[in-house]
Amino acid sequence: GVSQVLNRYTFASTLSHLRRTNTPIGRDGKIAKPRQLHNTHWGLVCPAETPEGQACGLVKNLSLMCYVSIGSPGEPIIDYLTMRGMELLEEFDPHSAQDATKIFVNGVWVGVHRDPTRLHNNLRTIRGDPNYLIEEVSIIRDIREREL
Secondary structure (H helix, E strand, C coil): CCCCCCCCCCHHHHHHHHCEEECCCCCCCCCCHHHCCCHHHCCCECCCCCCCHHHCCCEEEECCCCCCCCCCCCHHHHHHHHHCCCEEHHHCCCCCCCCCEEEEECCEEEEEECCHHHHHHHHHHHECCCCCECCCCCCCCECCCCEC
16 A cells, blocks of 8 residues: 554664565565565665565565665756866867766766866865765766766
């Protein structure tokens, strides 16, 4: 169903109930793949906490250290990157700088930068400033693929 009664027996059972995910397929099926943990679940889904019986593996719980974040707007980050020398994708000439690093914000290629080391260090120093980057934002630099 869409709603459930919240389990309030103990504090631990309440937390477990709030961190539960449900795979929406029939319980009587014998398909094994949806019941198994995928490699991408590492650190996100608890491998031990699942009910017994027909719902085994279909009801999963988030791990203790898993944190679900909300999305953040990309405009303040793009403005900051533009002030720090990022060339917007629409204005970039690919023949002028073939060694430029691609800049992605929320999975979207927004521009390129010619000094990624300095930009990466600047982004790490402003992380946590609510005007630019909240603490939930990940900053990843892939040197081989020339992506930030």
